[in-house]
Amino acid sequence: MNQLVDGVWWSMPDLTTDRPVIGAIAGADATLMVDAGASPAHVGPFLDELRKQGAPPVRYVIYTHSHWDHVWGGSEIKARHQPVFIAHELTRDKVLAQSRLSWDDASLAERVRLGDVESFSLEHIKAEHPSRGQMVIVPPSVGFQKQLEIDLGGVRCLVEHVGGDHSPDSTLVYARERKVVFAGDAAYTAVSGLRHYTRQVIFQLLDHVLAFDAEMFVLSHTPAPLPREQMNALREILWRVATLTLDERRPEQEVVDQLTQADIPFPLSPEFVSELVDAFKSGAASHPKP
Structure with missing residues (x-):
């Protein structure tokens, strides 16, 4: 404890x-x-x-x-x-x-x-x-x-x-x-x-x-x-991944490279970013825009 x-x-x-x-x-x-x-x-x-x-x-x-x-x-x-x-x-x-x-x-x-x-x-x-x-x-x-x-x-x-x-x-x-x-x-x-x-x-x-x-x-x-700084950073990471993946349709490796090289006060691994990319892709597929 x-x-x-x-x-x-x-x-x-x-x-x-x-x-x-x-x-x-x-x-x-x-x-x-x-x-x-x-x-x-x-x-x-x-x-x-x-x-x-x-x-x-x-x-x-x-x-x-x-x-x-x-x-x-x-x-x-x-x-x-x-x-x-x-x-x-x-x-x-x-x-x-x-x-x-x-x-x-x-x-x-x-x-x-x-x-x-x-x-x-x-x-x-x-x-x-x-x-x-x-x-x-x-x-x-x-x-x-x-x-x-x-x-x-x-x-x-x-x-x-x-x-x-x-x-x-x-x-x-x-x-x-x-x-x-x-x-x-x-x-x-x-x-x-x-x-x-x-x-x-x-x-x-x-x-x-x-x-x-x-x-x-x-x-x-x-x-x-x-x-708070890291909680804000987590939101920023998710926002960037969602934007790059869903709006700009960047390749997954490019998204991974951009995020892991960014100056963000949050521990990031390529595996974690890849999981986020997959999560947003799956969410968009299961909840398509009308």
Whole structure:
């Protein structure tokens, strides 16, 4: 667990089983957690560290969206703290449906076959939850439509639905006094079918996120929180890739060369730029202009 600013902590994501960031925001009276992690084994050590840091009890858990790696550690938090679990109403309905299903190997394989679970998640789920016979998935008890605000005692958290390509139910958490945004997976590509960005969707989302009076932005599968300069740079990178690829129809290698040689304060690899090119091409193909 790492401290980002006073009263705000985050865990590093782990590609081994695609574990996302878990976040915590503490006020004088209560702690709010951003996502519950992939499993009790994932979130348990984070809860231990929160206790060592002297954080107030966890009273709220926000699910940023319904994907398993952000939700399936909820039973461990519930057992220790009995918090209120909160999510957008779409997330609430999806997690409630998950909680009513069987997740044994045969059932899991069938969900992958039907496309309800991404194939790359199959081995990750088995690693995080070797035995799923008694697995408890905790659905939210509170759902909301657009936004709500929670006062933790001198620290106010805005919880807002933002949607996005990755998952239509995506939600962010903005800690006002701490000037931190936890954006979940909202800024990532869609994962169902071909990974893609829809140009209008991603830039509307990024402009909205950057409009917050925040200094740090936490993206759930990005290795470290992004200061505002880097978040702006990420938007610029996406804009250049979209423009060069879709408007100017430049060859992929030319786009890669231009971006990797540009003076942009963001770590760029040729592989990452190529993935962005493919994502915008796929998004344009699946959402053609009328």
